[in-house]
Amino acid sequence: MQTESTPSGPAARPAGPAPAGRQRGSPAPEPPSPADPAEQGRLHELHAASAADAPSAAAAALLVAAASCPDRAIAWLRLQAAERRTGALYGPGLADLGLPPERLLMAVLPDELALLKAGTDLLKSRAFGAVLMELHGPCRRLDLTTSRRLALAAAAGNCLALLLRAEADPVPSSAWRRWQVASAPSRPLAALAPGAPAFAFELLRNRAGPSGARHALDWAQGRLVPRAPDAPRAPDMAETPDAPALPRTALPLPVGRSLPPGRRAA
Amino acid sequence: MERQGNALRLAAVSPEALAAGLLPGLALADARARLPLLAAFPHDPAADAALLRRLARLSGDFTPMVALEPPDALLLEIGGSAHLFGGAQKLAAALASRIEAEGLAQAHAFGDTPDAALAFACHPSAGGDWRRLPAAALGLAPEDEAALRRAGLRTLADIASRPRRALAARFGLPALTALDRIAGGVVRPLKPRKGRPSLMFEQRLPEPLLMADAVGLILERLAVRAARRLQRLGLGGRRFTAGLFRTDGLCQQLGVESGRATRDPAAITALFAERIAALADPLDPGFGYDRFTLAVGAAEPLAAAQPTLEGDAGSGPARDALIDRLSVRFGANRLLRLQPADRHLPEHAQHRVPAAGSRAMPWPLSPPAETPMRPLFLLDPPEPVEVLAEVPDGPPHRFRWRRQQHRIALAEGPERIVPEWWRSRSGRLDAGHTRDYWRVEDEGGRRFWLFRAGFYGADAPPRWFMHGLFA
Structure with missing residues (x-):
């Protein structure tokens, strides 16, 4: 399945900035879209637009990784602290998203240094199609040298490196592309049910062409697809004309102090 | 010294103390009366056992067949390895010098059977002849030993000359067994310390x-x-x-x-x-x-x-x-694989198992759907949220989670998940709260998985929880 991304014959060269050289002369290169399979052997950064967008950015990273290497294993590296912040990765949810959880190796590491070291090893090993590294907050260790090292490891291992950042300002790095990801309002299903996950991508930095492109993408059967233009978002639920006009009571509920019911039932 | 009953007694004595007439078993007070400058230390059987095990490891260089004989002896089967060292005597001398290099005193002896070797090592005065071993070598109870002495049976030769039936009647079968093992060539099976890996x-x-x-x-x-x-x-x-x-x-x-x-x-x-x-x-x-x-x-x-x-x-x-x-470097519980579990409650539907040594188990394929029905991240335990919702069963309108207010634009539910009453200890149907799950999306386009535990109109008012985050 990798024949698309790997050029064959004498033109085969290790992944490097070669496409940039080819595109330098051409006037208007096609703006890249996250819906296209990302080239392997490159480092990409995905920034969550805000802390609340971190789950969407994670899902986007997974979808990009799954599309770039359809039948290879994917590694996800995260910190112990992230398990508390966004919760643990949930297998049924992954399966629903279209990524079989058996393809995933998870590493929950104690600190940033361990994560970056393990990430470099995994990238170089040629045993994984994509390696996701999730880092929340500003990270002092993630400087230009480190990202260059990651990019070289990705090229050496012909593996897609995805750096997933949240609550952090972009710092100079040797990433091939830097995307900003936010979750977008979905197109409602029948009876005002939340629809397929929707994402808003913005290309913050691009080594091989212009940046600044924005993409609205939807999830469809395990893939990212461009959003169809006719997407009128239903206005606020309270103002929808077909909402029942019956009087409804609404009660505020206090936060309970006792154990959650899952623990009680156990 | 060690505590026996209410008295502190000597458990073992140094050669100097032995020369001064102190014997194990003497009360510490009596010993101090004889030797006021006596240095006494608490007895530590665990340290003794560890020392013996260390010596056994060291003896493993000489023969693979080393058996511990607590409290203070080792039995080595050297029949197959003595020739490697130029004979049993040279092997014993090499081992003795290794042990003495550790700063320990040792005594060793050879015997045709393990018990004979043990008896000769404990009673060097016999000179390797079982007939001259004292009756104490049988290891009988003190009163039996006294009875043998009173009967004039001082050495094993004396005892072996008596009719076996009379001995068995007077001192029991263990005495005869011990005698046979020392004098009769009966080999007690040795329990080697550790089997040598193949x-x-x-x-x-x-x-x-x-x-x-x-x-x-x-x-x-x-x-x-x-x-x-x-x-x-x-x-x-x-x-x-x-x-x-x-x-x-x-x-x-x-x-x-x-x-x-x-x-x-x-x-x-x-x-x-x-x-x-x-x-x-x-x-x-x-x-x-x-x-x-x-x-x-x-x-x-x-x-x-x-x-x-x-x-x-x-x-x-x-x-x-x-x-x-990576598992060796960071610990096996840091590299994980997700395995499916056929359980009803969402938080039990997956196992996180160490990736090293486990196989990837195929997950059941999700049916094609318009949108994922389960969140990508699961909060365990669920976090309580303040929710404004229609009663009794309407969708939530607003909720407050982690000090942040969210207005809900789209909601779907409820998906009712009953507790696993068949697993509860009482086996009753009301063994936990029934949960009604809602998939909601707030105005910013973030999708959450909320649930209400319990019902309106029940004894306790229901409570709402945040259980997961969707993409």
């Missing part, structure tokens, strides 16, 4: 090795030998133990495990390198290592594999070797 490789060095860095080289050489042997046998090992023996007798054991059977020397060496790098105390060669061993445990059949033309990129073995290495 695959063990050893490297002795002509000079002690002082560089900790070179340990990896020696282990690699051993791994290559092990690989050759394993390949001939068609086996692969899953557990490897390296023994690093220092010249001063200290031995350090390093163990590594691999997820699948392997005999690749590079992989084994890499695992040991990770293990050594992860040691809390770095390797201390002291005066140098002069012997290395590599034992292969948990050997499994492993057929030769044909490498593909493209190398084994992306294939199982390379990945497993890497997972093993």
Whole structure:
């Protein structure tokens, strides 16, 4: 399945900035879209637009990784602290998203240094199609040298490196592309049910062409697809004309102090 | 000294104290009366046992068959190994000098049976002749021993000359058994300290090795030998133990495990390198290592594999070797795989298992749907939220989670999940709260999984929780 991304014959060269050289002369290169399979052997950064967008950015990273290497294993590296912040990765949810959880190796590491070291090893090993590294907050260790090292490891291992950042300002790095990801309002299903996950991508930095492109993408059967233009978002639920006009009571509920019911039932 | 009943008594005495007339069993107060300057220390049986085990390990250089004989003896079966040292006497002299180099006193003796050897070592006055052993060598109860003495039976020769039936009637069968084991050539089965692993490789060095860095080289050489042997046998090992023996007798054991059977020397060496790098105390060669061993445990059949033309990129073995290495470096519980669990409650629907040594289990395929029905991240435990919702069963309108207000634009539900009452101890239907799950999306387009535990109109008002985050 990798024949698309790997050029064959004498033109085969290790992944490097070669496409940039080819595109330098051409006037208007096609703006890249996250819906296209990302080239392997490159480092990409995905920034969550805000802390609340971190789950969407994670899902986007997974979808990009799954599309770039359809039948290879994917590694996800995260910190112990992230398990508390966004919760643990949930297998049924992954399966629903279209990524079989058996393809995933998870590493929950104690600190940033361990994560970056393990990430470099995994990238170089040629045993994984994509390696996701999730880092929340500003990270002092993630400087230009480190990202260059990651990019070289990705090229050496012909593996897609995805750096997933949240609550952090972009710092100079040797990433091939830097995307900003936010979750977008979905197109409602029948009876005002939340629809397929929707994402808003913005290309913050691009080594091989212009940046600044924005993409609205939807999830469809395990893939990212461009959003169809006719997407009128239903206005606020309270103002929808077909909402029942019956009087409804609404009660505020206090936060309970006792154990959650899952623990009680156990 | 040790405490026996209410009195502190001597458990063991030094040669000097023995010369002064102190014997084990004497009360500490009496001993102090005789020798006011007596230095007494608490008896530590665990330390004694550890010392004996260490000596047993040391004796393992002379014969594989070493049995512990607590509290203070070792039994060595040297019938098969004496010739390697030029005879039993030379073997014993070498072992004695090793033990004395530890600063310990020793006494040894040879015997046709284990019990005879033990008796000769304890009673050197017999000179290796069982007939001259005192009656105490039988190890009988004190009153039986006194009875033998009163009857004039002072040596084993005296006792063996009596009719067996009378002895059995008076002192019981154990006395006869003990006599047979010393004098009658009856061999008691020895319980060796540890079975020697079937695959063990050893490297002795002509000079002690002082560089900790070179340990990896020696282990690699051993791994290559092990690989050759394993390949001939068609086996692969899953557990490897390296023994690093220092010249001063200290031995350090390093163990590594691999997820699948392997005999690749590079992989084994890499695992040991990770293990050594992860040691809390770095390797201390002291005066140098002069012997290395590599034992292969948990050997499994492993057929030769044909490498593909493209190398084994992306294939199982390379990945497993890497997972093993990272598991050794960071801990096995840090590299995880998700496995499905056929359970009803969402938080129990998956297992997180260590990736090293586990297989990837296929997950059931999700039916094609317009949108994922389960969140990508699950909060465990669920976090309480303040919710404004229609009663009794309407959708939530607003909620407050982690000090942030969210207005809900889209909602779907409820999906009712009843507690697993069949697992509860009481077995009652109301063993937990029924949960009504809602998939909601707020105005910013973030999707959440909320649930309400309990019903309106029940004794306790229901409470709302945040259980997961969607993409």
